[in-house]
Structures are given as structure tokens and as C-alpha cells.
Amino acid sequence: MLVVSDALEGADVPSDEALAALVALINARLDHALRVVAPPEGALPVVFTPAGLSALMLPVTQALSGKAVLQGISPLGAKVGQEVFDARFSLTDDPLRIDRATSRPLDDECVPSRATCLVERGVVQRFIYDLETAARAKAESTGNGQRGIFGKPVPGYTNIVLNDGAAQHAAPPQLGGGLLGDIRDGLLVDELIGVGQGNVIGGAFSHPVALAYRIERGEVTGRVKDAAVAGNAYELWKRVGGFGADARWTGSRSAPSVLFEGVSVARR
Numbered sequence: 001m002l003v004v005s006d007a008l009e010g011a012d013v014p015s016d017e018a019l020a021a022l023v024a025l026i027n028a029r030l031d032h033a034l035r036v037v038a039p040p041e042g043a044l045p046v047v048f049t050p051a052g053l054s055a056l057m058l059p060v061t062q063a064l065s066g067k068a069v070l071q072g073i074s075p076l077g078a079k080v081g082q083e084v085f086d087a088r089f090s091l092t093d094d095p096l097r098i099d100r101a102t103s104r105p106l107d108d109e110c111v112p113s114r115a116t117c118l119v120e121r122g123v124v125q126r127f128i129y130d131l132e133t134a135a136r137a138k139a140e141s142t143g144n145g146q147r148g149i150f151g152k153p154v155p156g157y158t159n160i161v162l163n164d165g166a167a168q169h170a171a172p173p174q175l176g177g178g179l180l181g182d183i184r185d186g187l188l189v190d191e192l193i194g195v196g197q198g199n200v201i202g203g204a205f206s207h208p209v210a211l212a213y214r215i216e217r218g219e220v221t222g223r224v225k226d227a228a229v230a231g232n233a234y235e236l237w238k239r240v241g242g243f244g245a246d247a248r249w250t251g252s253r254s255a256p257s258v259l260f261e262g263v264s265v266a267r268r
Helices: 016-033 051-063 066-071 131-136
Strands: 042-048 091-093 116-120 160-162 185-192 204-216 219-224 227-232 240-243 248-250 253-255 258-267
Touching (some): 016 204, 016 219, 066 131, 185 227
Parallel strands (some): 042 185
Antiparallel strands (some): 240 258, 248 253
């Protein structure tokens, strides 16, 4: 079953231009999806759209939680000050972003909110903490305490921004953010099946595609079915082929499309 969908999320009514761009992007994805082609196979360049990045972002955000560090399960726990990712990779949690639904002046423990740079130019800087985990780590709360309906607060993210997020575009109609031109044979991944299941924090992933397109000689030639992508998020973030010019918000995460080299693609 083919499903193509998208959304705009924010704290204000979207502009007509933003809605028009969203419609154009959905139409572009649907037009390419109507033609089904054979999937490629092997270690290939793969572009993940902002929506398709979840499998590669989840391990990193989980590993940058102070709770995971205290539990001894974070692969990044002992790597503060070390260059772990591509030098172009930066990650910030910013609860003060204007017009975002998850922005706030205080966290759920009344700690003042502030932007927290977690990774700067590939170097791990710090982790997110609430009051309890900060006290146990002999650190200071980063204002990331989140309280649910039941139980005590835990560290939680607000607005995750990959790189500076300065060039925010309202769903541009160009798939891949300009990263497809030099790809002779590869894949454009928009959605995967089963993201978030298994041992996510370890970084290894293997997921069937829900919506993906084949790239041949720099062009999208059609939608692929019965294919899966696999790799390790931490290893792939070390060899980024490029960042797209299509940074946008998907939920509470701002990110562009990202090209990774040597992603394992298999036919099912």
C-alpha cells in the first residue's frame, strides 16, 4: 500500500506560501512513487530526507541523554571533548526557538530554559540532564526535566536542531535538497519501517523501506519496493557525503536531507 503524507507543525497558523510548498512536495513525491522500479543493491550512496533521518538520529539523541550515561549504556558517555562525528555535524537542543510548539521558558522542574550545544563540529560537548541526573553526575541541570502523567521527571528533549538550522525552508519541492546530482546509482529514503525497535542506542539498524526512491545518474527514476537499508548510525555520521539545502522541521526536529556513503542496501 502506497502512503504519501506530510505535515506542518508549529505554534502559529501556517502561511499560504508554506502550505503551497507542502502541497508541491507531496505531489512531487507522489508523482515519483507512481512508477515502481527495481531496487539497487550493495554498499551505495543513500540520501535520507528530513523525515527519513529518524533511524540515524535516534541512537545519537539517546546516547546524549545524561540518564543513559549514568546507566553506563551510552556509547558517547566517555567521549566528551572527542571528535566522534563528521566535522560538519553539530547538534543543539533549543527550547527557546520562536513559533515551536515544544518551546518553553522553564522546564517541568522550573529550571530556566537555554539552548544546549550537545555536539559542535563533530565533537561531543555535553549531555542533557534534569535535576536528579545532574546531581548524580555532579553536573548542572540543562533545563531538560520533563514530567509525564505518572512518575518523576526524566531528561527529555525540546527542539533538536541539526547544524545551525538557520536556513529553514517550508517544504521545498526539490527532493533530496540538491544532493542527488552526483549520485550514479543510489537510494533516496523518505520513510523506514520499524524505526525505534530493538537496541536503538547501540547504533546498528536494519529496516525495510516504506517509501524510498531509486536515484540513477542524478535523477529519481521511480519508487522501490522490497528493499532494506542497514548500517551503524555512529559509523555513518563519520562519513557524511553532504548536507542538503532543505532544512525543515519534522515534528520537534530541524534537519536537512543528508547523504551518507556506503550504506548497505539489500533486496528482499
